[in-house]
Amino acid sequence: MTATSIETARRDTTRRARSSQGLSKEAWGRIFVTPYVLIFLSLVVFPVGYAFWLARDPQLYVELAKDPVFLRTAINTLIFLLVAINVKMMVALFLSGFFTHKRWWVKVLAVLFVLPWAVPSIPTIISMRFMLNPEWGVINQLIFKLTTEDGPNWLNDPTLALSLSMVVHIWKSLPFWTLILLAGRLAIPLELYEAASVDGAGPWHRFRFITWPSMRTLYVTCTLLSMIFTVGDFNSVYLLTGGGPADLTHVLATLGIRYLRLDQVGLAMATIVVALPFVLPLVFFMMKRLSR
Amino acid sequence: MNTRKLLRNVSLESGLLLIGIPVFLWTMIPLYHMFLFAISPKDAAFSGQLWPTNPTLRNFEIVFQQKHHFLYNFWLQMWNSLWISSATAVITLMVASAAAFAISRLRMKGGRLVMNFALFTYFIPAAFLAVPMYKTMTIYRLQGSDLSLILAMVTIASPYAIWILRQASDKLPVELDEAALIDGASPFQLFRLVYIPLMVPSLIAVGTYALLLAWNEYLYAFLLLQSEKTLTLPVALGNFLSADDSPWELLMTAGFIYALPPAAIYYAFRRYMSSGLTAGAVKG
Numbered sequence: 001m002t003a004t005s006i007e008t009a010r011r012d013t014t015r016r017a018r019s020s021q022g023l024s025k026e027a028w029g030r031i032f033v034t035p036y037v038l039i040f041l042s043l044v045v046f047p048v049g050y051a052f053w054l055a056r057d058p059q060l061y062v063e064l065a066k067d068p069v070f071l072r073t074a075i076n077t078l079i080f081l082l083v084a085i086n087v088k089m090m091v092a093l094f095l096s097g098f099f100t101h102k103r104w105w106v107k108v109l110a111v112l113f114v115l116p117w118a119v120p121s122i123p124t125i126i127s128m129r130f131m132l133n134p135e136w137g138v139i140n141q142l143i144f145k146l147t148t149e150d151g152p153n154w155l156n157d158p159t160l161a162l163s164l165s166m167v168v169h170i171w172k173s174l175p176f177w178t179l180i181l182l183a184g185r186l187a188i189p190l191e192l193y194e195a196a197s198v199d200g201a202g203p204w205h206r207f208r209f210i211t212w213p214s215m216r217t218l219y220v221t222c223t224l225l226s227m228i229f230t231v232g233d234f235n236s237v238y239l240l241t242g243g244g245p246a247d248l249t250h251v252l253a254t255l256g257i258r259y260l261r262l263d264q265v266g267l268a269m270a271t272i273v274v275a276l277p278f279v280l281p282l283v284f285f286m287m288k289r290l291s292r
Numbered sequence: 293m294n295t296r297k298l299l300r301n302v303s304l305e306s307g308l309l310l311i312g313i314p315v316f317l318w319t320m321i322p323l324y325h326m327f328l329f330a331i332s333p334k335d336a337a338f339s340g341q342l343w344p345t346n347p348t349l350r351n352f353e354i355v356f357q358q359k360h361h362f363l364y365n366f367w368l369q370m371w372n373s374l375w376i377s378s379a380t381a382v383i384t385l386m387v388a389s390a391a392a393f394a395i396s397r398l399r400m401k402g403g404r405l406v407m408n409f410a411l412f413t414y415f416i417p418a419a420f421l422a423v424p425m426y427k428t429m430t431i432y433r434l435q436g437s438d439l440s441l442i443l444a445m446v447t448i449a450s451p452y453a454i455w456i457l458r459q460a461s462d463k464l465p466v467e468l469d470e471a472a473l474i475d476g477a478s479p480f481q482l483f484r485l486v487y488i489p490l491m492v493p494s495l496i497a498v499g500t501y502a503l504l505l506a507w508n509e510y511l512y513a514f515l516l517l518q519s520e521k522t523l524t525l526p527v528a529l530g531n532f533l534s535a536d537d538s539p540w541e542l543l544m545t546a547g548f549i550y551a552l553p554p555a556a557i558y559y560a561f562r563r564y565m566s567s568g569l570t571a572g573a574v575k576g
Contacts, residue, residue: 028479029400036391036450040409042432043447044416047424054427098311109312111559113319118558120508122526123547126533127326130540138325141340171322225415232417234511239530253419257515260423268423275420283415290411290455 055269064270069258073250073271076162080251081227084166088174089223093215095174096181097207117175121235125168129155129240132164158248161241165249169236173229177222184218185211221289228282231275326551329544337541351545360542362532365520370550373524376438376513377506380445384502385495387446388453393483395454396461397469407458414451419511421448426515440516441524445509449502456501460494461487497564504554525550 064070099110116124131137132154140151155161192210201209234253237243243250243258250258252275259268329337331347353359358366391410395403425444426435434440464487472482488495513524520528529547532538 025398025479026400029394029398029403032390032394032398032479032483033400033403033406035387036410036454037406039387039443039447039450040406040413043425043428043443044409044413044421047421047428048416050428050431051424095311095315098308098315101308103308106308106312109316113315114558115323115555116319118504118555119323119551120510120526120547120554122510122529123326123544123551124322126529126540126543126547127322127329129533130329130544131322131325136338136340138340138342145340171318175319228415228417232419234419234422239510239533242533253417256419256423257511260426260515265423265427272420272423279417279420283412286415287408287411 051269051272054266055273057266060266060270061274064267064274069247069250070255070271072248073252073255076249077231077251079162080166081230084169085223085226085230088170089177089219089226091170092174092177092181093219095178096185097211099178099182100185114175114179116172121172122239125235125239128168155241156245158245161245162249165237165240168240169230169233172236173226177226180222181215181218184215188214224282224286228279228286231279326544326548329541330548332541334539334541351541355542355545355549360539362539363542363546365523365528366546368521369523369525369528372438372522373507376441376445376524377503379442380449380506381499381503383442383446384449384453385499388450388457388498389488389491389495391454392457392461393487396458397482397487398479407454410451410454413447414455418448422511422515425512429516435516436518436522438517438522441513444512444516445502445506449505453498453502456498457491457494460491464490493564496561500557500561500564504557507554
């Protein structure tokens with residue numbers, strides 16, 4: 001290779017570098033963001049648009065309103081959201097305080113406590129389902145040994161079955177929210193508590209005047225976020241009760257799938273469209289909060 | 293004074309125990325029950341025993357050797373789960389780190405809009421997107437293939453990944469990019485040689501998140517996969533539930549085995565996870 005060709009080659013690379021910079025930043029930005037935009041367009045925008053198109057027939061909503069399963073589902077979903085979420089978040093808030101205590105065994109417990117969240121739903125729900133088996137499950141066998149009476153047929157009673165789905169939901173997602181709230185608590189400056197202790201404030205006052213004011217925003221954010229996620233909690237209901245007995249324990253997430261399996265795609269989509277007036281305001285509220 | 297202090301300490305400790313013991317039982321009972329079934333023969337498991345009266349590894353042997361007609365494809369289904377969750381993690385990492393780089397470092401026009409798209413996707417309940425996704429995959433002729441599940445999982449995992457990565461990358465100093473660009477690096481070199489190495493802790497958190505999400509997924513796998521050979525293990529286990537003669541002790545053994553890797557991965561990467569994942573939520 002001669003000196004001139006090396007010289008040309010070098011000039012070439014600099015020119016290329018400069019031109020790629022000239023073309024650059026904005027264009028490079030577009031190139032880098034393209035894969036995600038493609039995924040968003042083809043697997044979010046298109047499916048959602050298609051869902052609306054399939055659910056365009058007003059007759060579907062008349063049919064939906066006439067279906068007794070749908071009404072029951074709407075009520076179940078509301079109960080699920082109001083009871084399960086609030087109980088879960090209050091317990092999480094309480095336990096996050098418990099986990100701030102520095103003891104070796106509290107640390108060990110914190111490590112174990114996360115397991116329900118880290119492991120897949122299906123094995124543990126299967127385990128709970130068998131515990132509740134009326135004949136062979138360990139719970140009813142214990143009840144029989146202690147009282148010599150038969151225990152209830154847990155999953156055959158709609159009220160019990162729905163309550164137990166809520167228990168499963170809480171068992172599964174309590175660790176996650178406790179960790180989030182714990183992080184929030186640990187961010188509160190310790191001096192505030194020390195000053196309050198000097199002033200003779202008891203635990204309740206410390207919570208009321210220091211912890212709660214600093215955690216309120218986080219707590220409300222978490223509660224709303226958990227509500228949005230829970231409208232979509234398919235596993236806790238489907239794997240435990242399957243929507244039964246007699247389709248009395250469905251929530252919106254499982255009802256859509258039920259219609260799909262019955263080959264009523266229009267109704268499945270309509271179920272989702274009906275829920276949007278309640279879900280979308282929450283979604284936009286959360287987006288405003290989190291995109292700051 | 294001293295006795296009062298002692299008394300207060302005793303009541304604090306016993307109060308803590310009074311909370312700790314129920315929390316321990318609540319967390320561990322379903323897991324212990326599963327483990328108990330896994331190491332017990334069928335009749336002992338069904339007798340309502342509280343501890344292993346007759347422990348055995350027989351169930352594990354049957355599962356590992358696929359000696360029950362429910363478990364003929366156990367290893368294949370384990371492999372499917374592994375392949376789908378690894379592919380999801382890798383693709384999510386590539387898509388999300390590129391998008392976060394464009395939004396946060398290149399400050400491209402419209403970056404905010406893309407971020408809002410991602411957040412919007414993150415907040416749509418996953419079960420709501422499931423039915424439309426199912427129909428869409430049929431139109432794309434991907435229905436039933438492993439690719440359909442991988443794409444669906446990437447769609448669900450990447451918004452949160454982009455969000456977390458953007459927050460982490462906003463914290464890197466601007467001077468870094470400027471120095472690299474003045475030295476003649478193209479944005480692509482900047483991405484590969486400067487950005488990615490600096491983002492490793494967040495990338496580990498996000499990769500783990502995507503991996504666990506796909507490994508643990510039930511609903512989408514159940515909708516998008518059909519043939520016995522392409523199923524992931526959770527769907528195969530779910531099919532047990534509808535059968536009357538399900539071998540529950542084997543079901544729980546297989547479930548126990550399936551739960552081990554995510555638990556191990558979680559503990560291995562806990563440091564990255566807790567800092568990366570909670571940082572985002574606390575901000576709100």
